Amino acid sequence: MANTNVFVFGLNEFNRRKLENIRGSESITFHKLLDRSELTERMHYPIQEILDHARQRLRAFSGSVDGIIHYIDFPVSTIVPILAREFGLPSASLEAVLTCEHKYWARVEQAKVTPKSTPPFAAFDPFDDQALQRLEQEVGYPFWIKPVKSFSSYLGFRVDRPEDFHAGIRRIRAEISRFREPFDYLLDQVELPPDVAGVGGGHCIAEGIIDGHQVTLEGYGFNGNIHVYGAIDSKRHANRSTFGRYQYPSALPTRVLEGMEAITRRFLSHIGYDNMPFNVEFFWDAERDRIWLLEVNTRISESHCDLFEKVDGTSSHEVAVDLALGREPRFIKGDGAYPVAGKFFLRTYGDARVERIPDEAEIRRVERQVPGTTIQVQVEEGGRLSALMDQDSYSFCLALVFIGGRDEDDIVAKFHQVENALDFRLGQAA
Missing domain, CATH: 3.90.1170.30 (Pyrimidine nucleoside phosphorylase-like, C-terminal domain)
Structure with missing residues (x-):
């Protein structure tokens, strides 16, 4: 029986152990596709060079290239759909992935299908000295600002008064170039809708403050259907921005989690997201019993994989591998060592x-x-x-x-x- 070859962006020993512990791993060889230092924590992301290096590595491989997976945010999350298309492998489309990755584009589409879970928002140029006046009118205090392409809370700032805006903008102006050029290159590969076309990698988004109990749903799209297999609570420190821990399984009421699943299916089906994992972040305002959609990440969460392994007996890497090989995941719940x-x-x-x-x-x-x-x-x-x-x-x-x-x-x-x-x-x- 021929061995199956799965290439993993930035594979390290922690994730190799998780991959080698999933069901069926004995028939799979996992290969590192570029070193993690080439892909993360860089001041400059030469996106075309990274793509070319990955292509060369795959083309030089003497065996079959059967799947590509990742658990890393930008730029890897946007590179995988390109390579999968070129090598005839399963993946979500680049358009669907960019819709999620582009924070403003995502809000535009979310507002069309799930408006009650979408906060007020507006795009702005961080180098526009008049931007604050418009945001005060269109969004109103308090609000949150961040680049349209960022991750975690990097370059994200809460704005309660003009002084907060100006302090955050100084840092954003100094560092936003990390993402502007590579993200614009990727946006040039797809046709943007008219209401998004003028908002590139150098722009920011302002959003009304949403808060409450934060929870992340992990799931996947497969053959046109959206599935959710886990919910993880995010516990924050007193500043309400900094994460203290992720905890699985979620302690939120079942009806709330079901409401989040319905919103997830509605949005991801709307944009045609398929054949790829995802994790979707939400807030539940318990006082008003309102669900807010925060953002969609186009990958499994590296932060959650060990939690699934401890509680369910296998890492969420199993879902990523199954999808990369064109198989429907069969994720089994509650088979781990800890509740x-x-x-x-x-x-x-x-x-x-x-x-x-x-x-x-x-x-x-x-x-x-x-x-x-x-x-x-x-x-x-x-x-x-x-x-x-x-x-x-x-x-x-x-x-x-x-x-x-x-x-x-x-x-x-x-x-x-x-x-x-x-x-x-x-x-x-x-």
């Missing part, structure tokens, strides 16, 4: 220099002491926190901690145990 799992962010606020991080022996010791725990340090000794790339606008992440447990209280207690046991030392930033 509840979480991904915690060990964070600090304010710039500092990293004087000490836990060594490998210390990390393994803490993992043994706290069962069901995996720790990933995110900083290096001697580094300055402000030099870290792609952090949120208000904090710095020192480590990621994946934890499985009996219930929410158990995983929170385990995190505090890990937090107290890890010896990070921070000094004054020079």
